[in-house]
Amino acid sequence: MTSLTQPFLTVDALHKSFVLHGQGGMTLEVMRGLSFSLLPGECLVLAGPSGIGKSSLLKMLHGSYRVTGGRLRLHFDGDGEEDGELELADLPAHAWHSLRRDVIGYVSQFLRVVPRVPAVEVVMEPLLACGVEPDEARERAETMLARLNLPPRLWSLPPGTFSGGEQQRVNIARGFIAEHPLLLLDEPTASLDAANREVVVGLIEEAKARGAALLGIFHDEDVRERVADRLLPLEAHMGAVLEAAESPSEEIR
Amino acid sequence: MKCPELQRPALLEARGVSRLYGPGKGCEAIDFTLHRGEVLGIVGESGSGKSTLLRVLSGLERPDTGQVAYRSTVAQGHDGAGHEGELDLYALGEARRRALLRMEWGLVHQNPRDGLRLGVSAGANIGERLMALGERHYGQLRAAGQDWMGRVELDPKRIDDAPKTFSGGMQQRLQIARTLVTRPNLVFMDEPTGGLDVSVQARLLDMLRTLVRELGLSVILVTHDLAVARLLAHRLMVMRRGQVVESGLTDQILDDPQHAYTQLLVSSVLTP
Numbered sequence: 001m002t003s004l005t006q007p008f009l010t011v012d013a014l015h016k017s018f019v020l021h022g023q024g025g026m027t028l029e030v031m032r033g034l035s036f037s038l039l040p041g042e043c044l045v046l047a048g049p050s051g052i053g054k055s056s057l058l059k060m061l062h063g064s065y066r067v068t069g070g071r072l073r074l075h076f077d078g079d080g081e082e083d084g085e086l087e088l089a090d091l092p093a094h095a096w097h098s099l100r101r102d103v104i105g106y107v108s109q110f111l112r113v114v115p116r117v118p119a120v121e122v123v124m125e126p127l128l129a130c131g132v133e134p135d136e137a138r139e140r141a142e143t144m145l146a147r148l149n150l151p152p153r154l155w156s157l158p159p160g161t162f163s164g165g166e167q168q169r170v171n172i173a174r175g176f177i178a179e180h181p182l183l184l185l186d187e188p189t190a191s192l193d194a195a196n197r198e199v200v201v202g203l204i205e206e207a208k209a210r211g212a213a214l215l216g217i218f219h220d221e222d223v224r225e226r227v228a229d230r231l232l233p234l235e236a237h238m239g240a241v242l243e244a245a246e247s248p249s250e251e252i253r
Numbered sequence: 254m255k256c257p258e259l260q261r262p263a264l265l266e267a268r269g270v271s272r273l274y275g276p277g278k279g280c281e282a283i284d285f286t287l288h289r290g291e292v293l294g295i296v297g298e299s300g301s302g303k304s305t306l307l308r309v310l311s312g313l314e315r316p317d318t319g320q321v322a323y324r325s326t327v328a329q330g331h332d333g334a335g336h337e338g339e340l341d342l343y344a345l346g347e348a349r350r351r352a353l354l355r356m357e358w359g360l361v362h363q364n365p366r367d368g369l370r371l372g373v374s375a376g377a378n379i380g381e382r383l384m385a386l387g388e389r390h391y392g393q394l395r396a397a398g399q400d401w402m403g404r405v406e407l408d409p410k411r412i413d414d415a416p417k418t419f420s421g422g423m424q425q426r427l428q429i430a431r432t433l434v435t436r437p438n439l440v441f442m443d444e445p446t447g448g449l450d451v452s453v454q455a456r457l458l459d460m461l462r463t464l465v466r467e468l469g470l471s472v473i474l475v476t477h478d479l480a481v482a483r484l485l486a487h488r489l490m491v492m493r494r495g496q497v498v499e500s501g502l503t504d505q506i507l508d509d510p511q512h513a514y515t516q517l518l519v520s521s522v523l524t525p
Contacts, residue, residue: 021513022520064504066511076256086256093488093502094288095259102257114462114484115455128466181254 007037008075008213009061009182014237015069016056030056034070034237040181043204043214045228052234054217055109058184061215062106063088063096074103074182101129105180107188111159111171119162119170120145120155126178144173148199164191176203183207185216189223201226261288263324264439264471265310270319272309277494280306283319285490285500287439292465292472294486294503296479298518302495303475304443310473311360311441312350315343325357326438355385359432363444365424368431369416375402375427376412382435401430405460422453426460433464442474446481458484479522483507491515 017029031053038044046054059065061072067089078084091099100106105126113122123141128134145155148169154162159170168191175183185204189197197220204227207214218224224231265287273279280302287293295303308314310321321342342350354360362368369378376398383394399409405426407419416424425445432440445461446454462485465472476482482489483503490500491512499512510516 018509019511021516059508063502065509066501066505074256076254079255084256086259091259093500093505094261094286094291096502097261097291097487098257098259103254112483114459117459 005039006075008040009038009215010073010075011036011070012073013070014057014060014067014072016053016060016065017068031234031237034234036232038182038213038215040211040213041208042229043208043216043227044230044232045224046215046217046234047231048234048238052238054234055186057234058106058186058215058217061088061182062104062184063091063100101126101178103180104182104184105175105178106184107172107175107186109186109190111167113159115160116158118156119150119159122159122170123173123177126174130178140177141173144177145170148173149196165193165196168192169196172200172203176207179207179210179212181212183212183214183216185214185218187217187219189218189220197223261290263287264289264291265324265473266320266322267306267310268320268322270306270309270316270321272305272314272316273495274305278302279495280309280492281495283497285497287471287473289471290469291488292470292474292486294482294489295473295475295492296477296482296489296506296518297492298477301492303477303492305495306492307441307443307473307475311358312342312354313360323353323439325353355382356435357438359435359437359440361428361432361440361442361445363447365416365421365428368428369424371417372415374413375407375416375419378416378427378431379434382431386435397434401434402427404464405430406456422449422457425449425453425457429457429461429464433468433470436468438471440470440472442472444476444478445474446478447476454481461485479507479519491518 012035014031014034016031017027020026020028034057036044046057048054056065060067070089072088074086074088076084076086120138120141123144124137127137127140142155146152150166150169154166159167162170168188172188175188189200192200201223204214216227218227263286267283267285270283271281273281283306295306297303305314309316323340323342324338325340340353345353360368370381376395379398379401380394383397388394395412398412402409402412407423407426407430416427419427429445446457449457458481464470474486486503488501489503489506490497491506491514492498493514499506499510499515506515507519510519
């Protein structure tokens with residue numbers, strides 16, 4: 001990181017709307033004019049009720065949603081000629097592969113994996129993608145799963161049949177294991193008991209200590225108060241304005 | 254931290270590729286770049302031109318217009334024919350194009366019976382492409398056969414059995430072993446999990462993902478199954494009536510589709 005006072009992420013006048021062609025081309029605006037910045041080692045918590053665009057913001061930062069308007073920039077160390085600034089809004093698709101592997105980690109609300117893959121391999125995968133040797137990756141994955149109190153008898157089983165809380169812990173282990181410098185957390189503690197929420201708070205504190213920037217959604221007030229350095233209220237940027245289409249969109253079949 | 258290297262070298266490029274059998278039948282004005290290590294999924298309904306495009310890209314069918322460019326890294330083939338840099342697939346002679354298919358590319362057919370010799374043993378099926386590259390040592394061919402049967406989770410004890418005695422899922426895995434044994438740079442797959450039971454599909458998907466990571470394969474995958482596309486492909490192109498209507502990261506296409514047709518396609522999927 002450059003210095004602790006330089007932001008790692010800056011967002012300027014972010015705008016997001018969906019055009020629903022199946023609904024006569026209706027435009028659904030979910031976010032407008034959002035600007036903020038995030039420092040290394042800082043955890044910013046998105047605040048506001050459901051449907052206000054918290055997950056949409058994380059998905060735009062992860063490249064899963066396209067950006068309708070505004071800028072999303074990461075600030076890397078420059079090397080003399082280049083200033084190290086990377087604009088995410090218009091990044092070509094193939095550039096996201098490396099960015100997701102090395103820089104931006106994402107803990108989603110739901111685990112989505114190939115059906116028969118054992119839990120421990122699901123967790124190892126981000127490390128293997130970075131070129132970590134399989135033995136070391138397995139050891140680190142097992143350490144992480146043990147820390148999240150997932151019983152060892154489950155490690156070699158595919159998580160498809162696990163309980164919601166068990167699946168979520170596999171998901172958290174997978175999200176934290178590669179130690180990305182930017183972590184996007186979509187309600188990681190939603191279906192966890194108190195002991196495991198405690199473990200997640202510990203993981204977040206460690207990530208902050210190593211200089212990672214975190215952006216998260218936490219509905220649990222206790223967790224939120226403990227991990228948040230700042231709150232980012234989204235109410236003022238809520239769109240949710242429905243606009244009729246100017247002209248009917250192309251009729252499909 | 255420094256910004257990681259985000260650019261990847263291009264491996265295959267389609268430039269204005271068209272192959273039309275009639276209006277809207279086939280593929281039209283296709284432009285895209287496949288980067289090294291990428292799995293590109295081509296999705297769309299039956300008759301959208303996916304398979305025609307795959308045939309053109311993989312050297313099986315000459316386009317009416319346009320160019321397919323391949324950036325080879327192999328300095329010299331076994332036949333002594335050196336080639337490096339960009340190759341225009343259809344400007345090559347027939348023999349060179351076939352050599353490329355044999356040495357650097359692999360093609361996995363939807364129906365394993367199109368990609369296997371059903372009457373000769375599983376081991377001979379796997380060894381055939383190696384022999385075409387000049388491997389003649391019986392022990393090594395047999396060892397490679399057993400190794401690859403293990404990798405695709407077939408019992409190596411069945412190396413002498415003919416594929417006609419295998420189930421459909423086993424035949425598909427054998428076809429994949431036969432294709433990958435020569436370590437191709439680029440693999441084309443046409444509905445590789447089509448027609449298989451879902452339990453077998455899952456095994457095959459896991460295996461393909463592992464092989465892509467371990468061998469650093471680049472893949473162009475045609476599928477109409479969006480769930481398969483989500484799990485295997487890094488990037489998607491959506492085809493309709495012979496044209497690409499939308500392309501982007503797999504989760505972008507599936508979670509935030511822009512085009513009216515993609516929205517219809519994605520919203521029509523049944524999720525169990």
